[in-house]
Amino acid sequence: MPDRTLPMRTTAAVALVAALLLSGCGTTAKPAAEAAPKKTTAPAAPEKPAAGAAATLGGPGTACALPVSFALAEGWKPEAVKDPENPEFAELTRQGPAVMRCEVDAKPAGDIGYLRVWTVAKGSARTALEGFVKAADQPSAVTYRETRAGSLAAVEVTYTSHGELTDETKEQRAFAVATPKGPVVIVHLGGLDTDEHRAMLPAYELAKGTTKAL
Template sequence: MPDRLPIRTTAAALVTAALLTGCGTTPAPDAPAAPATPGKTSATAPAVKAAATLGGPGSACALPVSFGLAADWKPAAVKEPADPDFAELVRQGPAVMRCEVDAKPSGNIGFLRVWTAAKGPARTALEGFVTAASRPSAVTYRDTRAGALAAVEVTYTTYSELTDESKEERAFAVSTPKGAVVIVHLGGFDTDEHRAMLPAYELARSTTKAL
């Protein structure tokens, strides 16, 4: 679930488990260096290769885009519940969560989550998504590429009541030919986990294709 207020995040994670359906880096050279967190290391893992593709025919999640998945990352589709109280847990700003890719089988604590917004532009949808996060700060947007697609990427920090510290997050957004905006977000339990999972995020960004 979205990395918002941690109490809400924990509850959201439990709800997501019941809603799951379906079946399955290092910052880019032009990205600003991630700020160090006191007491944390700043090392990131090396780049990884795709072990599967998410979003295409027969994959775990039906999406307007496809991208490569790192080994042992487990995707599952998220169904929006009819109950408004629970539906809010899979919404963040203008976006609705469509897929959740769990990193735990690969040894990290976090998720790569795919969201869609009804219409763009991509930056407007991404700004609304970030504004709705838990106390976002140090927000930086930049134009980039996601595969062959024009994209907007954001790096920022949010505050976690669960760990009582700020943590790094990032996401990229693309507009698709059919009009929907896709947001791919990487959070993590804390900044160390986030940085360890960057290779999987960069893999997704570099291999994104519109369907």
């Protein structure tokens, strides 16, 4: 009788190999595209719209006589400071070496704060701004940088101050330019709080970008 052991073993071996191959196909790793989902980039926060110019402040016939002029944002109301040199009002009209000349009220435009214009009789824009900031309410996080205000060389500062009345810390900023006729002009933006300050930045940037010496 012929020996059938070898063919039967061969058939069994072939079946085993086939089963292993099928099992391996079922556990094949997922393609890289499926295993690692693509990264998505969060959309950038929208920029604040630029403020529209409604008037010019500082020139002849405007609300405040200043050594410079700049554009005012729509709705902002300027008013000259009366008798700013009077020592009786020094607590309100002086900050370090600076004398307040003009207040531009943001309330008609829907914000709570002021763009204030100060002058310093002599010195550089940097030294005038440093003296102004040192006289602020508990200034901290003070950062200066060289910049441009319109066509003029300028120094800008950002800082925080702490008000005793509100017991809150809020952002502040200002820029200063030295004018050809002598006085240094400081344009300062405060605000009721940091949120109001940031909401008014387009008006501040409009003033800075359109500053001209007179």
